[in-house]
Amino acid sequence: MKLRLKFSKEEPLKFISHLDLQRLFTRAFRRAGIKLGLKGGFNPQPKISFALALPLGCTSSGEYLEAEIVDELNPQEVKDRLSFQLPEGISIKEVTEASQEDSSLTSRVSSCLYRVRFQTEESLNVNKLKETVKKLLQRKELEITRQKKKKTKKIDIIPLIEHLEVMSVNSFQGEVEMHLKTGAGGSIKPQEIMSIIEKEAPLTITNKKIHRKKLFLEGGK
Amino acid sequence: MQSIREKVMNILLEVEKPARYIGNEWNTVKKDLARVDIKVALAFPEVYDLGMSHLGFKILYGLLNQQEDIAAERVYAPWFDMEAKMRDQGISLFSLESFLSVKDFDFLGFTLQYELTYTNILNMLDLGGIPLKSEDRHREDPFVIAGGPSAFNPEPMAEFIDFYVLGDGEEVILEIMDKYREWKGQEDKSRKSFLKMVAELPGVYVPSFYQDYYDTGGNFEKLAPLDAGTSQVTQKRMVPSLDEVFYPVKSWIVPYLDIVHDRVMLEIFRGCTRGCRFCQAGTLYRPVRERSPEKLKELACQIIDETGYEEISLTSLSSSDYSNIQPLIRELQSALKDKGVRVTLPSLRVDSFSVQLAKVIQKLKKSSLTFAPEAGTQRLRDVINKNVSEENLMSTAGEAFREGWNHIKLYFMIGLPTETDEDLEGIVNIVKKIVGQFKNTVVEKERKGRLKITISTSTFVPKPHTPFQWEPQISLEEMKRKQRYLRDKLRGRNLIYNWHNPEASFLEAVISRGDRRISKVIYKAWEMGCRFDGWDNYLKFDRWQEAFKNVGLEPESYANRKVSLEANLPWDHINTGVSKKFLAKQYKLSLEGKTTSDCRDQCCLGCGVCEHPEINEVKGEISTDEIKA
Numbered sequence: 001m002k003l004r005l006k007f008s009k010e011e012p013l014k015f016i017s018h019l020d021l022q023r024l025f026t027r028a029f030r031r032a033g034i035k036l037g038l039k040g041g042f043n044p045q046p047k048i049s050f051a052l053a054l055p056l057g058c059t060s061s062g063e064y065l066e067a068e069i070v071d072e073l074n075p076q077e078v079k080d081r082l083s084f085q086l087p088e089g090i091s092i093k094e095v096t097e098a099s100q101e102d103s104s105l106t107s108r109v110s111s112c113l114y115r116v117r118f119q120t121e122e123s124l125n126v127n128k129l130k131e132t133v134k135k136l137l138q139r140k141e142l143e144i145t146r147q148k149k150k151k152t153k154k155i156d157i158i159p160l161i162e163h164l165e166v167m168s169v170n171s172f173q174g175e176v177e178m179h180l181k182t183g184a185g186g187s188i189k190p191q192e193i194m195s196i197i198e199k200e201a202p203l204t205i206t207n208k209k210i211h212r213k214k215l216f217l218e219g220g221k
Numbered sequence: 222m223q224s225i226r227e228k229v230m231n232i233l234l235e236v237e238k239p240a241r242y243i244g245n246e247w248n249t250v251k252k253d254l255a256r257v258d259i260k261v262a263l264a265f266p267e268v269y270d271l272g273m274s275h276l277g278f279k280i281l282y283g284l285l286n287q288q289e290d291i292a293a294e295r296v297y298a299p300w301f302d303m304e305a306k307m308r309d310q311g312i313s314l315f316s317l318e319s320f321l322s323v324k325d326f327d328f329l330g331f332t333l334q335y336e337l338t339y340t341n342i343l344n345m346l347d348l349g350g351i352p353l354k355s356e357d358r359h360r361e362d363p364f365v366i367a368g369g370p371s372a373f374n375p376e377p378m379a380e381f382i383d384f385y386v387l388g389d390g391e392e393v394i395l396e397i398m399d400k401y402r403e404w405k406g407q408e409d410k411s412r413k414s415f416l417k418m419v420a421e422l423p424g425v426y427v428p429s430f431y432q433d434y435y436d437t438g439g440n441f442e443k444l445a446p447l448d449a450g451t452s453q454v455t456q457k458r459m460v461p462s463l464d465e466v467f468y469p470v471k472s473w474i475v476p477y478l479d480i481v482h483d484r485v486m487l488e489i490f491r492g493c494t495r496g497c498r499f500c501q502a503g504t505l506y507r508p509v510r511e512r513s514p515e516k517l518k519e520l521a522c523q524i525i526d527e528t529g530y531e532e533i534s535l536t537s538l539s540s541s542d543y544s545n546i547q548p549l550i551r552e553l554q555s556a557l558k559d560k561g562v563r564v565t566l567p568s569l570r571v572d573s574f575s576v577q578l579a580k581v582i583q584k585l586k587k588s589s590l591t592f593a594p595e596a597g598t599q600r601l602r603d604v605i606n607k608n609v610s611e612e613n614l615m616s617t618a619g620e621a622f623r624e625g626w627n628h629i630k631l632y633f634m635i636g637l638p639t640e641t642d643e644d645l646e647g648i649v650n651i652v653k654k655i656v657g658q659f660k661n662t663v664v665e666k667e668r669k670g671r672l673k674i675t676i677s678t679s680t681f682v683p684k685p686h687t688p689f690q691w692e693p694q695i696s697l698e699e700m701k702r703k704q705r706y707l708r709d710k711l712r713g714r715n716l717i718y719n720w721h722n723p724e725a726s727f728l729e730a731v732i733s734r735g736d737r738r739i740s741k742v743i744y745k746a747w748e749m750g751c752r753f754d755g756w757d758n759y760l761k762f763d764r765w766q767e768a769f770k771n772v773g774l775e776p777e778s779y780a781n782r783k784v785s786l787e788a789n790l791p792w793d794h795i796n797t798g799v800s801k802k803f804l805a806k807q808y809k810l811s812l813e814g815k816t817t818s819d820c821r822d823q824c825c826l827g828c829g830v831c832e833h834p835e836i837n838e839v840k841g842e843i844s845t846d847e848i849k850a
Contacts, residue, residue: 012230015239016477027247027475027529030560038561046561057234085529087247207231 002068003075004098004105005082008061009054013089018053024090025065032081037068051105051215052112052182055189060212066098066105108217111162111181114190118208119173126169132201133166133176144192157196160188177213225312226320232306240477241269242303244295244317247475248527250282251318252292259401261285262316262326262363264296266333266341267755272297273474274482276536277332277369280391283469291398294318296329298341299348301753307348314348323349327401329363331382333371336732337725337755339378342367343747346381353744355383355429360412366397370505373457374685374792376444377732379428380740383412384419387795388457389491391467392835393424420451424458426795433737433791439778441736443789454796457505459835463491463512470523475530484532484565485524489517489549493538494820497595498606498811499637501684502538504799507830509821514549521553525562532563541570541578542821550581568593571609576620589628589675590621596637597647603814604639606807611651618655622662628673629655635703635720636681636695638811645703649710652676656715676711677719678704680726683780684733685792686799688807691784694730696777697723724762728754730780736791739779741772798830 009021016024026046029036036046047068054060069078075095083092102108136142139158146153163179176197180188190210198205223231233239254260263282265272272278278295285293294316299307307314313322323329329351331342343353351365352358358365367378368386375385386393397419404415420427430451434442446453460466473485492509493502512520521533533553535543543549553564565582569575571592579590594609596602602609618629633648652674659672680700683692695703700723711718732739745768746754753759769776784790786805793801803826810817820826 012243012245013477015233015243017240019479020240020477023479024477026531030529030531030562031247031526035559035561044561056239085247088245 001072002066002098002100003078004096005065005067005079005092006094007063007065007090007092008059009063010059010061010089010091013087014057014059017056018050021054022048022050024087025067028082028085029067029069031085032078034073034078034081035070037070049105051217052109054212055191055210058190058210058212061093062212062214064105064215064217103219105217107183108219109215110183110218111179111216112212113177113179113214113216115167115175115177115211115213116190116194116208117173117175117211118194118205121172121204121206123171124169124174124203126166129169129174129197129201130166132197133164136196136200137161137164142196144196155186155188157188157192160186161193164193224320225315225322228310228312229315229320232303232310232312236302236306237300238270238478241297241300242317243477244320246477247529248471248473249318250286250293250472252286254292254319254321257292258290258405259292259328259398260321260326261291261293261328261330262296262323263293264323264329264331264342264345266298266331266338266345268300268753269297269476270478270480273476273478273480274486275332275334276486276488277390279469279473280467281330281394282474283472284391284467285394285398286472287467288395288398290402292318294321294326296323296345298338298345298753301759304344304348313350314345324351324363326363329365331365331367332369333367333378334369335755336371336377336729337760339732339743340747340751340754342378343381343744344752347747354380356380358383358412360410364412364415370502371733373501373505373795373797374733374735375426375428375795376433376737376791377735377739377743379737380744382428384416385426385428385455386458387424387426387455389460389466390458392458392460393422396422397425423456426455428737431794435736435738441789441791444737444791444794454794456796456833457798459508459798459833460491460510461835463488463510464516468520470520471527473524473528475528482534484534485521485528485530486534486536487517487521487524488512488537489535489540489543489546490537493542495539495542495608496606496807496817496819496826498604498688498807499595499634499681499684501687504686504797504804506538507797507799507828511544514545514552517549518552518556522556525557525560531561532565533557534565534567536567539570540566540568541572541575547578547581550578554581571613571617573617573620576617576624579621579626580624587624587626589630589673590626591630591632592617593632594651595632595634596640597633597644597649597651600814601637601640601644601647603816604811605634605637606811606816608816608818611654614651615654615658618658619662622659625669627659627663627668627670628675630675630677631655633676633678634681635678635707636700638681638689638692640681640695642706645706646710648676648678648707652711652716656713659715672715673717674715675717675719676707677721678707679721680723682726682730682733685790686795686797686804688804688811690734690790690804691786691808693783694727694780696781697727700726722757722760724765725755725757725760727776727780728760728762728765731776732779734779734784734791738772738774742768742774745771798828798833800829803828 038044039047051064079095141156142158143154160181165177167175263278282293285291296316346353364383367382368390372385400418416427419425431444433444436442490511492506568591595607683689704720746765749764
């Protein structure tokens with residue numbers, strides 16, 4: 001049967017990579033005595049797939065993975081058994097049975113909601129920062145250049161921003177929330193948005209903590 | 222003030238592989254340090270990804286943490302980027318469990334696996350704010366202790382290590398802890414009084430209780446106790462039976478990072494009786510002690526349940542020598558199959574039996590097979606007592622090809638005693654014949670992929686406590702010439718030739734055979750910025766040369782000198798249980814090109830190790846069972 005797990009990845013596990021996380025889950029399933037289905041005959045790999053890799057350094061409260069398990073088990077039982085085998089920093093919020101007909105999770109992720117808390121060298125003014133963001137969003141076009149190996153690529157990011165808002169500001173600290181598109185139609189990273197704000201404001205960010213609050217899925221049953 | 226943990230977390234996004242420094246892995250033992258009496262830091266002088274796979278530490282970590290009043294925590298060498306950040310932010314070297322400075326432990330124990338990690342030890346002491354030299358430490362500093370194979374010549378690190386533990390650590394460590402409890406309860410709490418107490422334990426060596434002497438020519442003369450009451454020699458400790466001894470199960474840590482050897486290591490036996498004359502482990506880990514199949518099966522299942530690992534490797538110095546290895550593998554496979562766990566063997570003997578074993582193991586994916594003929598001609602293989610013939614090798618390769626493998630890895634040594642260019646040519650011939658064997662064995666249309674032969678050569682290092690301890694190492698120029706020779710001849714579309722860094726082999730020889738004066742060179746080299754010397758890209762050989770010059774020692778006089786059989790050796794005071802007389806006899810036989818059989822096959826050869834009081838009997842017999850595949 002196919003299961004969908006919603007989980008969080010908190011400190012200090014934000015320092016482990018996506019590959020590390022895949023290994024962590026595979027081993028946790030084995031410790032929990034839940035057999036994963038296998039794919040590929042030559043070098044069989046467990047059938048476990050993640051909606052969208054979380055960049056190293058980010059925390060999240062709404063990640064998804066899908067796993068094919070061999071035995072028919074109650075999703076609640078899977079949640080209980082697996083939770084018992086996970087280290088501090090990963091917790092399972094929900095386990096549901098997924099439809100076999102659904103297209104892959106990865107192909108269904110359309111956008112993500114992020115919260116970024118940051119610290120600055122200079123004192124922040126809430127109105128000024130809000131104004132910066134407002135002006136930024138009013139622009140018809142905003143191009144950024146991405147370096148990929150030797151090629152540079154220009155991308156207009158305005159259509160990729162669903163929402164961007166200054167939530168709070170407190171002298172040297174600020175918090176913004178952003179709802180950003182991802183998937184085949186192009187994607188933008190929260191770090192890239194922060195760099196633009198940094199440049200436009202202008203200000204010097206000394207420390208930032210990125211948290212993914214939610215993944216939005218489209219399609220499926 | 223910020224804690225070490227907070228400071229570390231703040232810099233981790235700026236370093237490579239931050240997961241090296243976060244601890245918190247599955248099965249980590251975390252104790253309330255306020256509620257334990259003894260804190261032990263187990264320090265591996267290499268980066269986390271290498272150090273984490275070390276079995277010895279897993280054993281000591283589990284065993285110590287089993288004691289209620291003791292907490293054992295892990296420490297690894299920070300990589301260059303992390304070290305720079307730590308120095309910049311004033312972060313002390315810390316343990317991964319509690320983020321406690323190593324300075325605040327009662328013991329800081331290093332394992333000496335390889336001589337080129339020694340500068341890392343000094344660097345770690347320095348990062349921990351602990352005086353580097355034993356004589357400069359105060360009462361509040363931890364006792365800096367060391368063990369492991371390289372500790373069998375303790376002298377090069379004698380200035381920095383308070384005391385050494387020789388042999389099987391799990392046999393001694395709790396006795397040391399007992400002495401520590403006793404010492405803490407007594408009035409005289411000087412460091413020296415504790416050192417005196419542990420020196421009474423068999424297997425413990427306190428370098429500061431001994432003095433080194435040199436003749437007028439600057440050659441090593443002897444090492445003698447300063448006090449009449451101090452023992453002349455230190456005997457290594459041995460676990461008599463592996464079935465009864467502690468093996469980690471619940472404390473088997475599962476790392477987040479993809480470390481080297483990321484799997485369960487099941488030690489199926491300790492020791493090796495094959496008697497290859499260059500091999501130090503062959504002497505140090507004698508005698509052979511096997512774990513019973515029942516115990517192994519029990520351990521394997523338990524550790525897999527606790528870790529969730531997908532692979533379990535049957536480790537030892539020569540795993541296909543385990544009595545009844547094949548039934549063992551089959552039993553483990555059937556016990557673990559349902560859990561989706563692979564059983565693997567690290568390396569193989571050169572024989573048909575081993576190919577059949579590999580076949581049982583690599584059912585689906587035939588990755589590669591590794592063999593170590595070590596030398597290119599029968600003459601030289603007889604000199605080193607590697608009992609492998611060319612016929613063995615060819616039939617083994619042929620069988621491997623027939624069974625579907627097309628990648629073979631071969632290990633050879635260059636610079637072995639008595640080696641000539643004819644022996645190098647022998648390596649080339651073997652490789653060519655194996656290529657021919659492939660063409661003869663597998664018809665063209667049945668070939669799955671191209672034949673690949675990887676040939677790796679390391680350079681012979683004369684190691685203490687081996688029959689070759691008196692032999693010189695070949696010069697650096699000679700190493701380079703031999704490597705060039707092979708590089709030129711081992712060209713071809715099927716061949717890959719790898720060689721070991723000559724400077725690293727040279728330094729390894731110098732330090733391996735070093736006396737106490739080498740401490741000063743290591744110190745100087747560290748001061749000049751040497752660390753991670755075992756990494757080819759980071760070895761700064763010119764600085765080492767300068768360090769030797771600065772201290773006034775010639776490295777060549779350690780590495781390239783033939784030592785007289787009558788001379789005292791800087792490690793003579795360490796007794797492995799194998800007599801010097803036996804080693805000398807083996808040395809003479811080698812020069813006559815005479816081999817010696819395995820003592821498990823034939824009669825006792827009188828090496829001396831079984832006379833040790835801790836050893837009752839040598840278990841196990843060589844299996845002669847035919848394999849039914």
